[in-house]
Amino acid sequence: MRVSLERAKERTKHAMAPASLTVEASYVMATVIIALAVLIRTAYGQCARTTGVMKLHWRVEQLRYLEEDQERSLDHGQVTRKSGKVEGYVQTAGWEKAITAGVHEPEEALRLITIFEPDD
Numbered sequence: 001m002r003v004s005l006e007r008a009k010e011r012t013k014h015a016m017a018p019a020s021l022t023v024e025a026s027y028v029m030a031t032v033i034i035a036l037a038v039l040i041r042t043a044y045g046q047c048a049r050t051t052g053v054m055k056l057h058w059r060v061e062q063l064r065y066l067e068e069d070q071e072r073s074l075d076h077g078q079v080t081r082k083s084g085k086v087e088g089y090v091q092t093a094g095w096e097k098a099i100t101a102g103v104h105e106p107e108e109a110l111r112l113i114t115i116f117e118p119d120d
Helices: 002-015 019-064 106-115
Strands: 071-073 077-082 085-091 096-102
Touching: 019 071, 019 077, 019 085, 019 096
Parallel strands: none
Antiparallel strands: 071 077, 077 085, 085 096
16 A cells, blocks of 8 residues: 555656746746737727728718718718718727718719710
8 A cells, every 4th residue: 555655646746847837837828818819809890990991881882872962870970972972981099981982973974975876
């Protein structure tokens, strides 16, 4: 019994790591976790910016094809159609995006095409 007890102590003695190794590993783990948290936060921020710009573009395109002047609001911005222009912006704490587009007037294009038609 005594021999097996001594062998068990000997095995655990060799299996244990020095205390400084575990402290260093905890520093490495903390650094890795913080780096992952920063990376994930940056990815979510980029996703929010992209989504905001896509919503802005969608609203601008909607107002381009309407007949009357209107104004619509977004989460962090606004889109306005007046006097042949559609202007929109999205603005949050760290960034801003603006889009300006002309209105869609197919009748103007049709009038210009009739210039090139032969007279009968």
